[in-house]
Amino acid sequence: MSGLSGSARRIAAMIERYVYLLKGSWPRVVELAYWPTMQMVLWGFLSEYLTHHSPFLAQAPGVLLAAVLLWDVMFRGQLGVSVVFFEELYSRNLGHLFASPLRAYELGGALFVISLLRTLIGSGMAAVFAFWFYHFPIWRLGLLLVAFFLNLIVMGWAIGLVVAGLVLRYGLGAENLAWAAVFAIAPVSGIYYPVRVLPQGLQIVAHALPAAYVFTAMRAFFFRHTLTLGPLAVAAALNVVYLSLGLVVFLRTFHNARLHGRLLNLGE
Secondary structure: OOOOOHHHHHHHHHHHHHHHHHHOOHHHHHHHHHHHHHHHHHHHHHHHHHHHHOHHHHOOOOHHHHHHHHHHHHHHHHHHHHHHHHHHHHOOOHHHHOOOOOOHHHHHHHHHHHHHHHHHHHHHHHHHHHHHHHOOOHHHHOHHHHHHHHHHHHHHHHHHHHHHHHHHHHOHHHOOHHHHHHHHHHHHOOOOOOHHHOOHHHHHHHOOOHHHHHHHHHHHHHHHOOOOHHHHHHHHHHHHHHHHHHHHHHHHHHHHHHHOOOOOOOOO
């Protein structure tokens, strides 16, 4: 790392630290793969049943499995930021970290990378089992899968940063938002159904969410075999806005927590 700048070295050191935590604890790695795989297995059996009993789903076998796997990308991406940040609070290590030259945005960068790694482990294992159990190769989406993945994980990062910022402001009593926030937007993200089935007011909310555009493009591929770049472009533009807002929330709440001495007091 001698050729890297000071900021890049600090980010790389934090990433290395989080990777060592994963390598040194096999239960952590098993937990990353267990939940997405179990969810995929349950939805896979349901998908198998519906495909043989629903003419509509028979047109696009695997669409429900694709929805489950893609939704897990956003969920795991968000948890990869917020939960890893919470672990620093549980261990009362945040104050020690920032006694070093580490900056808040450098911690954010490290959280993004470890979130990506955790998501690849968890969702990747679920995708392997989807192929093994149900002969569903989600990677057949090719570059479209990359576009889906990036849009969903970036949206997860934005939510994770906001949740981390709220915990910095209100303490660990707000940590349940890590699970509540992402499930709160699930009904209006059009994961398993088109946005048009929602009430008019909720459709407006859905059209403000990048995930809704990703799942719209996903269904267009499976049902009509068409590549629709428009929804993905809108999702990418919204993600730029939301990730920027998430960074602003996280950095501002971190700055306020440091000014008021909360970095040393946050913990179990």
